[in-house]
Amino acid sequence: MAIYIASEGQEVAASAHSVPRTYAWIVFALTFGLLLSDYMSRQVLNAVFPILKAEWQLSDTQLGSLSGIVALLVGLLTFPLSVLADRWGRVKSIVLMAALWSLATLACAIAENYNQMFAARFFVGVGEAAYGSVGIALIISIFPAHLRSTLSAAFMAGGAVGAVLGMALGGVVATHFGWRWSFGTMALFGFVLVVLYRLIVAEHKLRPYGSDEQTQNGDAASPLKLRALAAELFSSTSVIMAYVGSGLQLFIMAAMIAWMPSFLNRYYGMPTDKAGVGAAAFILIGALGMVLCGMLTDRLSRTAAIRKWTIAITYCCISSLCLLIAFQLPAGTAQLVMIGAGMLLVAGTTGPAGAMVANLIHPSVHASAFATLTLANNMLGLAPGPFVTGVIADRVGLLGALEIVPLFALGAAVAFGIGRRHYAKDLQRIQAQKA
Structure with missing residues (x-):
């Protein structure tokens, strides 16, 4: 198995092209929105810790495992899934990942005990594992090189914003409608963005601008074992x-x-x-x-x-x-x-x-x-x-x-x-x- 790394010359050449400005910013907005969904789905659990602890009589160890399992899966799967996404197609990978974590978050909403919640959170982690690296790679590929630092910083800041929204909104929803609706709300937000992403963002619209398979994995790239x-x-x-x-x-x-x-x-x-x-x-x-x-x-x-x-x-x-x-x-x-x-x-x-x-x-x-x-x-x-x-x-x-x-x-x-x-x-x- 080889990892293909773009040469410096190729990177400059690829960045010389850009998609139409309006479309590029729409793609950025949708990709950023999914990053918010990613972290909202991950962190909403922390807001309802006290409720779950009382309702299911959970220990703090069990509560901690429900939070930690997501980060564990992200750590284990980020690298291999990012490589697969580069080979299979970033847009398709993003849609699949977001659909998976949204479905798993919905499963959290209907979980009846700790074991079911743990299984649902496991798949939240699988879905979210490579999204950060794949999302920023797609964003960088459709904008000029001189915007890369700004876009990277803005994209990564979305993680903290999503965590804040997940905890704050999750706590408010749980208080007024019950903790299950906290997860349901996050899942619904994710599903809406998945549908929009699938309808608006297409691989073939990005390929002419430097993100096609040949650019990513073709002869212009040099293999590194x-x-x-x-x-x-x-x-x-x-x-x-x-x-x-x-x-x-x-x-x-x-x-x-x-x-x-x-x-x-x-x-x-x-x-x-x-x-x-x-x-x-x-x-x-x-x-x-x-x-x-x-x-x-x-x-x-x-x-x-x-x-x-x-x-x-x-x-x-x-x-x-x-x-x-x-x-x-x-x-x-x-x-x-x-x-x-x-x-x-x-x-x-x-x-x-x-x-x-x-x-x-x-x-x-x-x-x-x-x-x-x-x-x-x-x-x-x-x-x-x-x-x-x-x-x-x-x-x-x-x-x-x-x-x-x-x-x-x-x-x-x-x-x-x-x-x-x-x-x-x-x-x-x-x-x-x-x-």
Whole structure:
């Protein structure tokens, strides 16, 4: 099996063409809408944690597994399904994936017990596994090259927006109509977009503009065997530590996203709708922090790339300290302010980690490198974060678990520290290869 990587010359040639502007933006809007549906379907569960716990007598471990299974499947299947989508056709793959996660979300709405809900959530994860990578690949292929950074940033920001909408809207719907309608609403939104996507977006309308099979998989692309690809993706200590540090830090973000509605419900007495809205506010703070921390990192490391590692370590340590202090405080304004401060920095390492990986991996395999970073983020952070927190909560209570979770940032800081130590030598070797 070979992975085909487009050459630099081909990428420039492909980007010289663009679909009609109006049609391109319609495709972007629909693809972005499905990204919102993706994260709304994934995160609506967290808003109804308190209701499911009471109705089905679930443990926190079980609740955490219902959230973590989606991220686990995303981590395991992102890379292989993305490769298949490139070969089979991105538009067809997107429609199939969105239909699957919408159908699985509808199955969540009619689940009668934990086992049925777990099975439904399993297929939500299968459907969502490769959507992020396939969706952004399709978007990039139909716009000029000079818009790629802007479009990529806007597309990825949709994940946080979708998570906020899923939790906030899910909590409100659950309070007024019941938790089943929370899932049903998300499924309906997904089905509507699937129908629109199927009717409006067509592969043959995109192929003339640089996204046809020959461009993706034909002679213009150079094959790279999986063994050689793996050797490049794990070619240095510093890049491996970037993967590890990024994943460990996101463990905290995932735990906070999953358990904040329950925390506000249990310790602040908030009903489901208000707890969902409150948790959504903290997620928005985290999303804003990702952007601000990335901008700050670029500014401070403009003349010395190694500073990215030092800055990432700083984000880890300060976010850990803020959250450790927060969960030692009694319920009240001071605690919420400290949680907000921690959330502002807790995902700040996302930008620096991406830059580290880009600097350390040859440009010809950047797409695969970011797929590997996504895998690490999911397997080390996003998947185990909610589950492990639930396991700990069953033993020491949710507050006790949240007092422990920020310590994972120290592991991330150690990983970034090791990477920093090897970075100069590894970067020098990579630059010599590029030359």
